[in-house]
Each structure stands twice: as structure tokens, then as C-alpha cells.
Amino acid sequence: MARLSREESRVRTREMLLASAARAFARAGYSGASVDDIAEDAGFSKGAFYSNFASKEAIFLALLEVRKQSEIMAVRAMIAEVDSDKLMETLTTWLDALHGDRDFALLAAELELQARRSESLAAGYEALQKRFSDELVAFIAVVFERLELTPPAPIKDIADTFIAISNGSALAAGHQNQHAGRSMRLFLDMLIKASATRAR
Amino acid sequence: MARLSREESRVRTREMLLASAARAFARAGYSGASVDDIAEDAGFSKGAFYSNFASKEAIFLALLEVRKQSEIMAVRAMIAEVDSDKLMETLTTWLDALHGDRDFALLAAELELQARRSESLAAGYEALQKRFSDELVAFIAVVFERLELTPPAPIKDIADTFIAISNGSALAAGHQNQHAGRSMRLFLDMLIKASATRAR
Amino acid sequence: MARLSREESRVRTREMLLASAARAFARAGYSGASVDDIAEDAGFSKGAFYSNFASKEAIFLALLEVRKQSEIMAVRAMIAEVDSDKLMETLTTWLDALHGDRDFALLAAELELQARRSESLAAGYEALQKRFSDELVAFIAVVFERLELTPPAPIKDIADTFIAISNGSALAAGHQNQHAGRSMRLFLDMLIKASATRAR
Amino acid sequence: MARLSREESRVRTREMLLASAARAFARAGYSGASVDDIAEDAGFSKGAFYSNFASKEAIFLALLEVRKQSEIMAVRAMIAEVDSDKLMETLTTWLDALHGDRDFALLAAELELQARRSESLAAGYEALQKRFSDELVAFIAVVFERLELTPPAPIKDIADTFIAISNGSALAAGHQNQHAGRSMRLFLDMLIKASATRAR
DNA sequence: GATGAATGAGACTTCATTCAT
DNA sequence: TATGAATGAAGTCTCATTCAT
Incomplete structure (x- = not known):
């Protein structure tokens, strides 16, 4: 070497x-x-x-930054590639990545929880989370546009639910052997269906 | 006195x-x-x-037991009272109770995470969680039956998603000012809509 | 026991x-x-x-309190007993006590130095030192009155010099084998002599 | 440059x-x-x-050396210039230099204290301190000679008291606003007076 | 000679737990 | 049963010193 x-x-x-x-x-x-x-x-x-x-908190925050940044990049990459043909495929790949790594998911939940407890962490976390949320909202908007569908609820609510399911599934996984992405699929299916009836 | x-x-x-x-x-x-x-x-x-x-862990487990038990009792109470007229009202009351207390929600998330970490806690937790999950499945089944709707997915998946959103929302609440129950409503609305098209 | x-x-x-x-x-x-x-x-x-x-600092301050308090009590006891016959004897006993314990003297110097470095210590120390200084001033005034002498300088200056010699001797002791109280005796002798010429 | x-x-x-x-x-x-x-x-x-x-201790000892050496040089310079006309003026300048710099004074006290604690420092310190003390004794002897006065006590005791007041004042300065040199002046005044009555 | 990443001992402090009262 | 003084392991962090660059 x-x-x-x-x-x-x-x-x-x-x-x-x-x-x-x-x-x-x-x-x-x-x-x-x-x-x-x-x-x-x-x-x-x-x-x-x-x-x-500088401290234990510092590495935690650095980790937060790295992770959120990579989540943001992943979403951004999807936006660039959205087109009706490969959309579900792209989404699937992403979700698998998100839920495939058990540790990653638990870490995400831990990050959330801890950020809420420490005032010094909260400040840094807030900003990162907002950036991710904005990115996700933008992505969802683009997707609905491409699919020529009207969302059945404010996009922000859809994004929040998305995040909630993601974190919540991570917490639950382990008891039940089922794949953690199942709730997410169910939500997406219903979302498409609920939108379709109002499209165009 | x-x-x-x-x-x-x-x-x-x-x-x-x-x-x-x-x-x-x-x-x-x-x-x-x-x-x-x-x-x-x-x-x-x-x-x-x-x-x-006996120990710090013991009170944690006792707390877990008390909480899960009361969640189970709440669901059981709802089953007993289900009828098409008051269903949504009953549900609303329950959801408000579930999400209204910020501390309760954070505690729930902490319980989940911690239970997964400690082997000695995990055993006790698994059992409780299974009982709650079963109860919830039973409840959802009864509801669909009363409403004469066909569920759009396996009831277990619906129940899991329900739990995931509940825990996930608790984690997210605090950043965003919106009411933590919003994701849950969105999910329920879509669930009813998705079911309705196939009913009877 | x-x-x-x-x-x-x-x-x-x-x-x-x-x-x-x-x-x-x-x-x-x-x-x-x-x-x-x-x-x-x-x-x-x-x-x-x-x-x-509560902390290392806390025991330091507690020690400070105990020591200063006992110094104050010692001076107060001398005031009560002052009379021209036994004065020098009383003083001698006191000085021996003050300088006899090498550790005590070094501790006093350390206390001074450290109190000046830490803001949190300074506050507590200041008050104690003032009380001791006041007591010493009162004692010296009483002594001069009993001896029917006029002090050759403001009593506060005399007291300060007294304290300075006490602390300074402690620092020096160890190099030189001589008894640490020698400087103090010299100072007292000259003080009496300088006063005598102006008395009555 | x-x-x-x-x-x-x-x-x-x-x-x-x-x-x-x-x-x-x-x-x-x-x-x-x-x-x-x-x-x-x-x-x-x-x-x-x-x-x-070579180490933290090494720089401390080097510092000790530099400082003591410069103190010695200062005394030596005064000896060279002693004459009855400018004596008090020269002394005053020296004392101001000694007490004017707060940091210097605190450093002196710290050096004393630390030198006494470490065996490895003590050896080097002893020697330096002895040289300074000898120099001071010589200086005081010369001064009394020039002034044609008889010292009221062994010169070594006078020198020690001088050093004690110098170090002790440094420790006390900070509490009290008064100039740190006040005790020294009081001592010198009384010293002259006590000597005068016995001169020649 | 100067740099600064890395070491490892040791500092202050917290805390679950025990046990004499 | 309840108390709280005491234990001792473990935790976060600092710092004098070393050494490859």
C-alpha cells in the first residue's frame, strides 16, 4: 500500500x-x-x-451532517432521472437502500431522538432536516407533474408522512421479520390510487 | 383524609x-x-x-408493561364500541390521545429503541408488542367488516403501517409546528378511499 | 469505640x-x-x-472558610485577652502557631494564589479575606491603645504588611533553615520602636 | 530587515x-x-x-534562571550606583519595577511555590535563590555603610524580611486596590528610623 | 528545526447499586 | 419500608510527550 x-x-x-x-x-x-x-x-x-x-456531541453532529447530506444527494439524483418509465424502479432501488441497512435506519431514529434532547444538537439538526424536507417536497412535486396526477393532499403532508413511515418502520423492524419497506409500498400504492381518480 | x-x-x-x-x-x-x-x-x-x-431496567420494563397494556385496553374498548355512526369520532379521540401528549410519544419511541438494545428487555418487550399488534389487527378487521369494505392490503400490513406512522410522527414532531396527527389522518383517508372502490 | x-x-x-x-x-x-x-x-x-x-473547587472553598474562620477566631481571642503584661507572650504563642505548621503556611499561600485565578473562587475568598483583615485591624488598634502608643502609619497598612510578611515567609521557608517567624519579630520590634518615639 | x-x-x-x-x-x-x-x-x-x-519542567527552570538572574543583575547595578544623593530614587525605581508588573509578581510567587514541590526543580532553585540572597545582603550592607548607619538587626534577617514582603505583597495584591509597594515603604521607613537612633 | 497526529495516563465527575441505620 | 452515605466502575475530556513527515 x-x-x-x-x-x-x-x-x-x-x-x-x-x-x-x-x-x-x-x-x-x-x-x-x-x-x-x-x-x-x-x-x-x-x-x-x-x-x-472536539467532543462526543461534535462527532454526532458531523455524522448527522454526512448522513443527511447523502440522503439529500440521493433524492436530488432521483429528481434528475425521473421519467415515467423507470420511476418505480428508481424508487424501489432507493427504498431498498433506505431500509436495507438496519443499522442505518436505527441510527436515523437515534439521531432524531437525540437531536430533540440536546439544545446544542437541535440547532444543527433543524437546518439539515429542513434541507432534506425541502428536497423531498421538490421531488414529490416533480413526480406528480410527470405522472400528470394531482396530489390528494398538500405535498408537505405527503413528504412528512413519508419521513414518518421511514423512521417508524426502522423502529418497528426487528420484532417482525417482514421487510421494513412494506409499509412504504402500501403508502405509495394508495397514494397513486388516490391521486389517479382526480388526474388531468 | x-x-x-x-x-x-x-x-x-x-x-x-x-x-x-x-x-x-x-x-x-x-x-x-x-x-x-x-x-x-x-x-x-x-x-x-x-x-x-429491583433495578433501573426493572422500572423501565414495568413502565413498558403499563403503557402497552393501556394501549391494548384502549383498542379493546374501541372494538367494543365500534358502530358505523361513531367510528370516526372514536378514532379521532383515540388519535388525539395518542399524539396529544408529546412526552408520551417520545417515551414510546424511546421504549422501542431501548427495548431493541437490551437483550434482557427485548424478551419482555416482544411479547407485549405482539399482543398489541394482534389487538390492533383484530380491531381493524372488525372496522372493515362493519363498514362493509374490503381492505386494500393484508390487515397486518395496515396495522404495521399504522404503528410506524404513529412512532415516526412522534419522532418528527417538534421540528415542524404542524399537528403530529396529520400523517395519520392522511393515511386513514386514503385507506378508506382505496377500500371503497372495491367494497362489497 | x-x-x-x-x-x-x-x-x-x-x-x-x-x-x-x-x-x-x-x-x-x-x-x-x-x-x-x-x-x-x-x-x-x-x-x-x-x-x-460538589466539586474539587467546593472543598477548596470549604477549606478556605474553615482556615480563615479559625484565623479570625484566634485574633478575636487575643483581643479579649490583651493587657500590657501578657501581650508579647500572647503574640509569641500566636506567631508560633502561625508559622509552626509548615503545611498550613504553604496552604495559605496556595489558597491566595488559586483564589486569584478562579473567578468562582475569588468571590468567596474576597469576603473571607476582608473579614480577617478587619479583625486584624481592630486587634492592632486595641493593642496600640493599651500600650498608649501612636501607630507610625495607618493601621490598615500595618495589618497588610503583617499579612504580607506572614504569607511571604511561608513561601521562603524551606530554602533557609531559619525559623520562619524571624521576619515577623523584626517587623514587630521596629514597629514598637517607631511608635514609642511619638507616644502620648 | x-x-x-x-x-x-x-x-x-x-x-x-x-x-x-x-x-x-x-x-x-x-x-x-x-x-x-x-x-x-x-x-x-x-x-x-x-x-x-526538553520538557515543561525544563522551560520552567529556564524561566526561573532568567528571572533570578535579572533580579540579581538589578541589585548589582544598584550597588554600583549607590551614593547618598540618589539612593532613595534608585530604590524607588527598583521597587516600582518589582511591583508594577502584576504578572511578574504572581509568577515569582508561583515559581517559589512550584520550586518547593518538585524535587527536580528544588535543586536548581536553591542555588539561584542563594545567589540572589547573597547579592541582596551585600547590597544592604553597602547601603548601611554609605549612610553611616548601624543596622538594627542582622543583615540576613533584613534581607529575608525584604524578600518576604516582596513575595507576600504580590500574593495579596488584587484584593486591595492599594499599591502593592506600600508595605515595602513602611518597612524601609521604619528600618531607617530604627537605625538612625544608633548610628555612628 | 518545525509540524501536528497520535498516544496513553490520568484528571474530574456521574451514577447504579449496596447496606448500616 | 425508607434513608442516604458510600462504593467502584465507567464516562468525558485534557495534556505532556513522541515520532513520522
């Missing part, structure tokens, strides 16, 4: 810590995951953690 | 501790809430806490 | 911790002394420390 | 680090000041610090 430069090494450490933190928070929750766990699991010392992140 | 018997006093202490624990867990999460907080907030000492509950 | 009641036991623990803290701060300074050292040296666990004092 | 030679640059870095250390130790004490603080405040990295000083 090529020797890493100082900068590359720094970035790599940071990323490994973020990945480790994602696993730890998903597994044990924010309070339950210790900085020591996170660092050791990434193969570093506590000290390395603290030279990369 | 009449003197409480020893037994009555014990029950009262227990209930006050449970109520205090519900507040504490909702506010700070399972890890974030301390036994001391819970006891003091209820007006007792740590010692009193441990005279009534 | 008689069994200690709960309250007695609590007081005893507190006092042992205070004594241990005095030793530790004198030996290693405020920053250098660890809560662990203090607790263990007193024969308790860290936990016991924290159920008796 | 002329290019600095490598040697000059090294010396400059060293001096800036020493100055930064003086500020840091005065402000936060030996334990409270971090190597990082010192380095950054001087505009360098931790690495630069360790290229110039």
Missing part, C-alpha cells in the same frame, strides 16, 4: 472514526455509546478521537 | 415512581435519566426506589 | 476529607492535588468525596 | 517561548498552563516547543 501523506492519513482517521461512531450509535444509542468504544473500534486511542472531534 | 393501609401506600409509591420515570425517560432517554432523578422527582429517596423496583 | 450515628459519621467523613485536602493542597498545590489523592488519603473512595462536596 | 542566521532564529524562538511561558505560568500556574498554550501563544507549534526545551 502506498504510504499515506499527512493529510490523507488525517482524513482517513476521521472517516474511520465516523464509520465507527455510526455503528456504535446505532447499536447502543447516543448515551450508551462511549467515546472509548468508538475510538477503539476504529483502531485508535481516545486521544486520536479528540484530536479529530 | 383516610389513613392509607400499608399496601395502599406501597402501591401509591410505586405509581408515583412509575409516573416520574415516564417523565424522566421521555425527557432524557433511558441512559440519560438517573435513578436519583426519578426518585427525587417523585418525592422519594433512592432507597425507596430500590424497595419498589 | 462507640458506634457512630448516621449524622456523626457524615460529619466525621467530611472532616477527614477536609484534613486530607489541606495536606494534599499544601503538598501539591490546587491543580496538582487530585480528588482521588484526597479521597484515598482520607480512607474513602472518590464517590464518598462527591457525596460530601 | 536583515535575514536572521539560523542561530539567531533559534535564539529568538527560545525567547518568545520563554516570554509566553512567563505569561502562561503567571496566569494559570504551573499545572494550569499547558505546553500547547505556551507554544501557540508564542506563535509556534508543540513541536517547536520540544525542539527548544
Whole structure:
């Protein structure tokens, strides 16, 4: 393996810590995951953690940022590709990605919950969540337009329900063996049906 | 005021501790809430806490039991009263109760997450959740029957979606000012509409 | 030994911790002394420390209070007993007590220094120091009156110099083997001499 | 500006680090000041610090050396210039320099205290302190000679008292608004007066 | 010589739990 | 039963020091 430069090494450490933190928070929750766990699991010392992140809260927020950003990018990518032929296929792929990773989903729920508890986290979270929500609203609007359907309710409500099902399914998954995406499919089917009767 | 018997006093202490624990867990999460907080907030000492509950986990599970049980009772009560005239009214009352108390909703989410993390909690939780789910399935079946509608999907899926939206909305509430029950209404509306077209 | 009641036991623990803290701060300074050292040296666990004092700073301030208070009481006792016959004897006893305990003197200096660094300590310290200073001024005034001498400078300045020599000697002691009270004697001798020429 | 030679640059870095250390130790004490603080405040990295000083203790001792040396030089300069006309003026200038800089005074006290705590520091400190004390004794002897006065006590005691007041005043300054040099003036006045009655 | 990422010991503090009263 | 002092493990974070770049 090529020797890493100082900068590359720094970035790599940071990323490994973020990945480790994602696993730890998903597994044990924010309070339950210790900085020591996170660092050791990434193969570093506590000290390395603290030279990369100012605090436990800081890495949590950084993680939040990374995750929300990637969710936003995913939605944005879908908007670019929307056309009636491949739409359901694209959506399916996305939903599978969203629900396929159990840890990711639990992490999302944990992020939500924790962000609501800490005032310092809430500020950062709020902004990210708004950006994601806006993006989702835009996407849904585009989809209805392409399909030449009239939405059966304000698009914001549809987006919120979408998010609620996504988070809620993550919480429930585990008890029941069924695929977590099932509720989402049901919701989408009914949404299309409910819209179709009023189209054009 | 009449003197409480020893037994009555014990029950009262227990209930006050449970109520205090519900507040504490909702506010700070399972890890974030301390036994001391819970006891003091209820007006007792740590010692009193441990005279009534074997451990922090024990009170958590007891709380879980109480909550799930009351959810089950609420659904059962609705089944008994279902008739086409008052159905929506009954449902509305129930949903308001479910989403009106912000703390209750956050607690529910915390219970879910925590139950999934601790092996010792998981066992007890599974059973409770299954009983609630069964009850909900029964209720939905009765409703569709009374309304003479055919459900647009397996009732289990509908029930799961119902639960997912309930939990997911609780997580999201707080960012957005809108009433947390909005997603649930949207889902119910579409559900009725989707069923109606195939009825009888 | 008689069994200690709960309250007695609590007081005893507190006092042992205070004594241990005095030793530790004198030996290693405020920053250098660890809560662990203090607790263990007193024969308790860290936990016991924290159920008796809210923080390291808190025990420091408590110590400050105890020490200043005892200094004040000592001065007050001298005022009550002042009469020309035993004055020098009383003074000598007091000075010996003040300088006899090396640790005590170093602790005093450490207290001064640390109180100046921490804003939260400064407030508490200021008040205590003022009370001690006032008491000393009163004492010196009484002494001059009894001796029918006129002080050669404002009494406040004399008191301040007195305190400065006391703290300064403590710092210096250790290098030089000489008795730490020597500077103080020199100062007192000259003070009496300088006053005498103007008396009556 | 002329290019600095490598040697000059090294010396400059060293001096800036020493100055930064003086500020840091005065402000936060030996334990409270971090190597990082010192380095950054001087505009360098931790690495630069360790290229110039072997350890935190090493820079502390170097600082001690520099300060004591400059105190010694100041006294020596006064000896050279002593003559009855300008004596008080020279003294005044010196005392102002000694007490004018609050940080310097606090640093002096911190140096004293810390030197007494660490065995490795103590050795180096003893020697320096002895040299300063000797120099001061010599100076006082010369002064009494020039003034044709007989000291009212062993000169060593006078020197020690002088040092004690100097350090003690530094500790006290800050509470009281009065100029820190006041005690010293009082002592000097009384010293002259006490000597005068026995002169020649 | 200078840099700063990483180490690892150790600091302060919290907290579930025990147990003598 | 209830109390709360005490324990001890564990948690977050700091910092003197090392070393590859």
C-alpha cells in the first residue's frame, strides 16, 4: 500500500472514526455509546478521537451532517432521472437502500431522538432536516407533474408522512421479520390510487 | 383524609415512581435519566426506589408493561364500541390521545429503541408488542367488516403501517409546528378511499 | 469505640476529607492535588468525596472558610485577652502557631494564589479575606491603645504588611533553615520602636 | 530587515517561548498552563516547543534562571550606583519595577511555590535563590555603610524580611486596590528610623 | 528545526447499586 | 419500608510527550 501523506492519513482517521461512531450509535444509542468504544473500534486511542472531534456531541453532529447530506444527494439524483418509465424502479432501488441497512435506519431514529434532547444538537439538526424536507417536497412535486396526477393532499403532508413511515418502520423492524419497506409500498400504492381518480 | 393501609401506600409509591420515570425517560432517554432523578422527582429517596423496583431496567420494563397494556385496553374498548355512526369520532379521540401528549410519544419511541438494545428487555418487550399488534389487527378487521369494505392490503400490513406512522410522527414532531396527527389522518383517508372502490 | 450515628459519621467523613485536602493542597498545590489523592488519603473512595462536596473547587472553598474562620477566631481571642503584661507572650504563642505548621503556611499561600485565578473562587475568598483583615485591624488598634502608643502609619497598612510578611515567609521557608517567624519579630520590634518615639 | 542566521532564529524562538511561558505560568500556574498554550501563544507549534526545551519542567527552570538572574543583575547595578544623593530614587525605581508588573509578581510567587514541590526543580532553585540572597545582603550592607548607619538587626534577617514582603505583597495584591509597594515603604521607613537612633 | 497526529495516563465527575441505620 | 452515605466502575475530556513527515 502506498504510504499515506499527512493529510490523507488525517482524513482517513476521521472517516474511520465516523464509520465507527455510526455503528456504535446505532447499536447502543447516543448515551450508551462511549467515546472509548468508538475510538477503539476504529483502531485508535481516545486521544486520536479528540484530536479529530472536539467532543462526543461534535462527532454526532458531523455524522448527522454526512448522513443527511447523502440522503439529500440521493433524492436530488432521483429528481434528475425521473421519467415515467423507470420511476418505480428508481424508487424501489432507493427504498431498498433506505431500509436495507438496519443499522442505518436505527441510527436515523437515534439521531432524531437525540437531536430533540440536546439544545446544542437541535440547532444543527433543524437546518439539515429542513434541507432534506425541502428536497423531498421538490421531488414529490416533480413526480406528480410527470405522472400528470394531482396530489390528494398538500405535498408537505405527503413528504412528512413519508419521513414518518421511514423512521417508524426502522423502529418497528426487528420484532417482525417482514421487510421494513412494506409499509412504504402500501403508502405509495394508495397514494397513486388516490391521486389517479382526480388526474388531468 | 383516610389513613392509607400499608399496601395502599406501597402501591401509591410505586405509581408515583412509575409516573416520574415516564417523565424522566421521555425527557432524557433511558441512559440519560438517573435513578436519583426519578426518585427525587417523585418525592422519594433512592432507597425507596430500590424497595419498589429491583433495578433501573426493572422500572423501565414495568413502565413498558403499563403503557402497552393501556394501549391494548384502549383498542379493546374501541372494538367494543365500534358502530358505523361513531367510528370516526372514536378514532379521532383515540388519535388525539395518542399524539396529544408529546412526552408520551417520545417515551414510546424511546421504549422501542431501548427495548431493541437490551437483550434482557427485548424478551419482555416482544411479547407485549405482539399482543398489541394482534389487538390492533383484530380491531381493524372488525372496522372493515362493519363498514362493509374490503381492505386494500393484508390487515397486518395496515396495522404495521399504522404503528410506524404513529412512532415516526412522534419522532418528527417538534421540528415542524404542524399537528403530529396529520400523517395519520392522511393515511386513514386514503385507506378508506382505496377500500371503497372495491367494497362489497 | 462507640458506634457512630448516621449524622456523626457524615460529619466525621467530611472532616477527614477536609484534613486530607489541606495536606494534599499544601503538598501539591490546587491543580496538582487530585480528588482521588484526597479521597484515598482520607480512607474513602472518590464517590464518598462527591457525596460530601460538589466539586474539587467546593472543598477548596470549604477549606478556605474553615482556615480563615479559625484565623479570625484566634485574633478575636487575643483581643479579649490583651493587657500590657501578657501581650508579647500572647503574640509569641500566636506567631508560633502561625508559622509552626509548615503545611498550613504553604496552604495559605496556595489558597491566595488559586483564589486569584478562579473567578468562582475569588468571590468567596474576597469576603473571607476582608473579614480577617478587619479583625486584624481592630486587634492592632486595641493593642496600640493599651500600650498608649501612636501607630507610625495607618493601621490598615500595618495589618497588610503583617499579612504580607506572614504569607511571604511561608513561601521562603524551606530554602533557609531559619525559623520562619524571624521576619515577623523584626517587623514587630521596629514597629514598637517607631511608635514609642511619638507616644502620648 | 536583515535575514536572521539560523542561530539567531533559534535564539529568538527560545525567547518568545520563554516570554509566553512567563505569561502562561503567571496566569494559570504551573499545572494550569499547558505546553500547547505556551507554544501557540508564542506563535509556534508543540513541536517547536520540544525542539527548544526538553520538557515543561525544563522551560520552567529556564524561566526561573532568567528571572533570578535579572533580579540579581538589578541589585548589582544598584550597588554600583549607590551614593547618598540618589539612593532613595534608585530604590524607588527598583521597587516600582518589582511591583508594577502584576504578572511578574504572581509568577515569582508561583515559581517559589512550584520550586518547593518538585524535587527536580528544588535543586536548581536553591542555588539561584542563594545567589540572589547573597547579592541582596551585600547590597544592604553597602547601603548601611554609605549612610553611616548601624543596622538594627542582622543583615540576613533584613534581607529575608525584604524578600518576604516582596513575595507576600504580590500574593495579596488584587484584593486591595492599594499599591502593592506600600508595605515595602513602611518597612524601609521604619528600618531607617530604627537605625538612625544608633548610628555612628 | 518545525509540524501536528497520535498516544496513553490520568484528571474530574456521574451514577447504579449496596447496606448500616 | 425508607434513608442516604458510600462504593467502584465507567464516562468525558485534557495534556505532556513522541515520532513520522
